[in-house]
Amino acid sequence: MRDVAVIGVGMTKWGELWEKSLRDIFVESALEAVNDAGVDKIEAMYVGCMTSGLFVGQEHLGSLLSDYLGMGPIPALRVETACASGGAAFRSAIFDVACGAHDVVLAGGVEKMTDVGGDGATFALSTAADSEYEVYNGVTFPGLYALMAVAHMDKYGTTREQLAAVSVKNHANGSKNPHAQYPFEVDVDRVLNSVMIADPLTILDCSPITDGAAAAIVCPLDKVKDYTKNQPVKVLATAHATDTIALHSRKDIAWLSAVEKAGADAYKQAGLEPKDIDLVEVHDCFTIAEICVIEALGFFERGKGGPSAESGETAIGGRIPVNASGGLKSKGHPVGATGVAQIVEVTKQLRGEADKRQVENAKIGMTQNMGGTGGSSVVHIFGVE
């Protein structure tokens, strides 16, 4: 298998993009990645998208998007594993290059979520949970993550304020990200006193509904110079694991086994440990998710993730900067695009192009993308010389 490197990334401003369609936002980001890499061709394409059928009534994205990108008739495929679709699309692109099928492959992610109303979006997202045993009984994602939060608080003494501190930290980071949907700062009081969504989670504990896309271009590491002048960002590990789709089927609902498994596989592939990672982008769809994920990835001991943001350990400049981009919370969460956007952020950080949110001397970065309540998780590790 060939080593693979990221040679170009693209992402445009995220938000409620009423004036643009799914194909518009995808093409904008993909072209930015093409221009960033400086390549004149794409040989294959993988697009992460969770549920364009329910959001905009459009399936068959491979053909649609390669056509509108002007890259037809290349092989192009949509990849779906709920909110981890973007990470999984990138992983597919790596395999494509690693096995020698193609040299220049684009991994994209896209979701156009605001063409339906609140009820429509809630229904579309709920399809990432267990329809028969969770959704039909009335629980939605905020409700499921609220159960996880209550379990974590009950078991480990994690506080409401500690959850809020995750939102405060991610909004502070996002305020320095020009692509973020909500680039404003919040304080703990504002988080605690915002509208209650599912006790104990308020609206400022939840990631938003977002239109957005992101793209990354990969090629064989030993051919980088043939295609680009950019500093290559080497893929050191790619891992994917699954867990029960239903939260109630797990032994411990405050623990994310798929994240632990994917993380362990990734560390093994890269020959690294948590202490070697300079920054990590994690799937903070809710504040409690970030706390559970950083425990499962080994950055904090089991049950000790609660105080991470409050203590400053996960801030930019802290022991392990988590979500320097602003995370899903502030940057936005167009579900299928999120996993690729994490890779865009880590690539920019490792190339030293993250401007005001730059993590100093970042050489090794990790991304963790997650589907549902942790029914699937995709982890990547990247490095620069």
Add this chain to the structure above:
Amino acid sequence: MAGIIGYGAYVPRNRIKVEEIAKVWGADAPSYKKGLMLREKSVPSPDQDVITMSVEASRNALARCGIDPSKIGAVYIGSESHPYAVKPSGTVVAEAIGATPDCHCVDFEFACKAGSEAMFVTMGLVDAGAIEYGLAIGADTSQGAPGDALEYSAAAGAAAYIVGKADGVAKVLYTHSFMTDTPDFWRREHMHYPRHAGRFTGEPAYFKHVTGCAKALLEKSGMEPEDFAYAVFHQPNGKFPMRVGKQLGFTKEQIEPGWLSPTLGNTYSGSSPMGLTATLDIAAPGDKIFMVSYGSGAGSDGFVFEVTDELPKMRERAPFTRTQLDEHKNYIDYGTYTKFRKKIRKGE
């Protein structure tokens, strides 16, 4: 140039508080009060509708100007709750105030801007010399589905304007209309309640059109926000008019006199026209007033008025809008509200 000869408002006495509605639906009242800046709203009694409220507001307008109603050459009512789908509201109102039979009459609909639309058209007809006086009304018994966000704001009220060739109480200096096809809020035939596109009703709908109309009107008039004593904007809630006003460079002090929505709610077609009545209740001769309405679908009508010396002489002849809003209130519970608003469907 046309002018406003007389004006009048009508606010029903019944009120329901945001807490009373939120209690029934298990909703978070403080977030509605803070987020949308709404405290309570008016509710029509079971025997009140757009026609009765329009008659009340028109009689107040006539009391102020004292013209012979038979000289009114046009009666236009803008509303999205005309009592009949087929048969005009305007004929009943025209008959009740004595404007028949030599009169042009039609009901208007353009979501929440139908009232300002009626004003716009009467001004044009007066300017053209086709009529001596025209009566323009914005009135609604607004609909909001049970439990929907609209239920906290959908209110009832009416404003009536008599427009004529003379300067009257306020000269119409400039007008502008701005519209695109933007489906943010709609109600089809046989639907009891409107549907809306959630957050899409904000930036690409209300803010785009109000701002677009306001900027064009400022450019047309060559005036700046500080040249105006007062500004009135459509009020779907308390927050939007304040926010759009500030974005355009108006101050809270300029907007506040006509800012009725926190305790009135959204009277749909009556909204900005009622805000203008409250502003005229306190304006001084020489004051310039800026007004921009908004109707979903979507569009805005904008007006620049200048108050004349006549206004203080006649405004005491009818009840002030704030007096109707702040006094003689009758608070009702949600059960009474559902009965009054005919939300309870009885068996056949």
